[in-house]
Amino acid sequence: MTAKELAARLSLPGSLQQQVFSIPISPAQEQEWNELFLRDQEAFELRLHRHPTPELLALALYLRWAVATYRRYLTLGIPEAVFWDTFQDFALWSEECMRVTGQPGLIEWGWNALLLHMELFRLGRLEYQPRTLQQDIVFGEVSLAAGTPILEVHIPAGAPFCQRELSASLCSAGPFFERYFQRSFFWFHCHSWLLSPALRDLLSPASGILQFQRFFTIYSEDFSFPQAEQRVFGSVQADPQRYTERTSLQRALKKYLLAGNHVGMGMGVAQRVSIEAVGEAAGAGPLHGFIP
Numbered sequence: 001m002t003a004k005e006l007a008a009r010l011s012l013p014g015s016l017q018q019q020v021f022s023i024p025i026s027p028a029q030e031q032e033w034n035e036l037f038l039r040d041q042e043a044f045e046l047r048l049h050r051h052p053t054p055e056l057l058a059l060a061l062y063l064r065w066a067v068a069t070y071r072r073y074l075t076l077g078i079p080e081a082v083f084w085d086t087f088q089d090f091a092l093w094s095e096e097c098m099r100v101t102g103q104p105g106l107i108e109w110g111w112n113a114l115l116l117h118m119e120l121f122r123l124g125r126l127e128y129q130p131r132t133l134q135q136d137i138v139f140g141e142v143s144l145a146a147g148t149p150i151l152e153v154h155i156p157a158g159a160p161f162c163q164r165e166l167s168a169s170l171c172s173a174g175p176f177f178e179r180y181f182q183r184s185f186f187w188f189h190c191h192s193w194l195l196s197p198a199l200r201d202l203l204s205p206a207s208g209i210l211q212f213q214r215f216f217t218i219y220s221e222d223f224s225f226p227q228a229e230q231r232v233f234g235s236v237q238a239d240p241q242r243y244t245e246r247t248s249l250q251r252a253l254k255k256y257l258l259a260g261n262h263v264g265m266g267m268g269v270a271q272r273v274s275i276e277a278v279g280e281a282a283g284a285g286p287l288h289g290f291i292p
Contacts, residue, residue, distance in 0.1 A: 001067050001070050001071075002067065003021070003063040003064045003066070003067055004017070004021060006063055006066055006067060006070065006087075007020065007021075007063050009084065010084075010087060010088065010090055010091045011091060012090075012091060012094060015104075016059075016094065016104050016105075019056055019104055020056060020059050020060045020063065020104075020105075021060070023053075023056060023057060023060045025057075025060060025061070025064075030061065030064060033061055034061075034065060037061070037065075037113070041109075041110060041113060044109075045109050045110070048109065053103070053105065054105070055097050055101060055103050055104065055105025055106055055107060056103070056104055056105040057105070058105055058106045058107075058109050059090070059094060059104075059105045059106035062090065062106060062109075062112060062113075062116065063090070065116050066087060066090070066115070066116060069083075069115070069116050069118060070083055072118060073118075076180050076181075077180065078180050082121060082122065082123065082176075085122040085123075085124075086115055086120065086121050086122040086127070087115055088122070088156075089111070089112060089115060089122075089156065090106065090112060090115070092156065092157060093106055093107055093108045093111070093112060094106050096108075099234075114129065120154070121176070122156065123169050123172045123173055123176055124165060124168055124169035124172060125155075125158070125159075125161070125162075125165045125166055125168075125169045126153055126154065126155060126156075126166065126169040126170065126173075127153070127154040127155070127156055128151045128152065128153060128154070128173045128176075128177075129151070129152040129154060130149070130150075130151060130152075130177065130181075130183065130185065131149075131150055131151075131152045131189070132146075132147050132148060132149055132150065133145070133146050133147060133148045133150055133189070134146060137219055137269060139217065139219035139220075140217065140219075142217055142219060142269055144187060144269065148187060149183070149184075149185050149186075149187075150185060150187045150188065150189040150269075151173055151174075151177070151185045151187070151188050151189070152188075152189050152190070152191075153170075153188050153189065153190040153192075154190075154192075155190075155192060155194060155212075160208045161208025161209060161211055161212050162208065163208070163211045166211065166212055166215065167215075167275070167278060170188065170215065170270075170275045171275060171276050173185070173188070173272075174186075174272050174276070185272065186271065186272045186273070187269055187270070187271060187272065188215075188216075188269065188270040188271075188272065188275070189267075189268070189269050190216055190266075190267070190268050190269075190270075191222065191265055191266075191267045192227070192265055192266065193227040193228035193231060193263060193264070193265050193266070194209055194212055194213070194266070195212075195213055195216060195218050195265070195266025195267065195268045196221060196228060196263045196264050196265065196266045197218060197221065197266060198256070198261065198262075198263045198264070199213070199263070200213075201256070202249070202252040202253060202256055203249070203252070213266075213268075215270050215275060215278075216266075216268030216269060216270045217268055217269055217270065218266045218267065218268040219267060219268060219269065220266075220267045221264040221265065221266050221267065222264055222265040222266075222267060223262060223264040223265075224265075225265070226262075226263070227265050228253065228263040228264075228265075229243070229253070229257070229263070232249055232250055232253050233250060233253075240254055240257035240258050241254075241258065243257075
């Protein structure tokens with residue numbers, strides 16, 4: 001696998017591939033960049049920003065380094081499908097780069113670095129990041145101490161939620177990390193606008209988003225950033241009246257905001273044993289081919 005083959009497999013636009021691989025990077029320069037990347041992500045990004053085309057250079061470097069990550073997947077026996085699904089984030093954030101900045105390349109360098117470090121994996125519809133709780137969670141019958149190993153659940157952009165797909169993904173996560181990394185996780189955690197309790201007032205009970213919520217016990221809500229507005233409308237406006245209304249969710253959310261309400265980011269936990277029991281009852285076990 002070469003960087004050019006990887007870019008083609010990710011279906012990056014031909015014009016973007018041409019620009020990326022026209023950037024002159026000598027082996028010595030690439031090694032210097034990689035050493036900085038591995039040593040200090042913040043310093044790496046500061047240096048990138050000083051380049052005339054930082055987004056394009058970032059994509060050029062990340063594609064090269066993804067080849068080494070691909071080889072690590074194969075060495076560990078992780079199915080190739082997991083690699084290609086996970087690294088679709090390069091394509092997603094490349095598209096977002098052009099939309100947000102008007103420049104070709106890649107944004108969210110820190111996020112995409114998680115893929116290269118093998119700290120984030122996409123299994124079916126959802127992504128998982130091994131972490132530990134930073135603070136105690138005590139809510140109802142839930143009591144988890146800081147330091148508890150968890151799988152942080154992330155939701156990539158894509159098709160609407162299907163409960164069977166969600167269940168299959170969640171049921172795959174625990175066995176995946178046990179099989180390939182000999183690490184056991186018994187709790188999931190999620191911090192997302194998709195867990196905002198306010199959505200129960202905006203969506204039909206049959207909504208895929210509310211089906212996703214039902215997997216979790218929501219214990220708190222974070223209003224530090226209007227993530228719902230960013231994801232639903234594509235950007236954040238000071239005046240909600242400026243938001244477009246092309247979908248039913250956009251119309252409902254805009255009306256809700258204009259009434260003076262706010263939608264935060266819900267924080268929730270889910271116990272692995274409960275999710276796997278629900279999945280088994282529904283006939284939605286781990287994803288075929290991901291777990292031997």
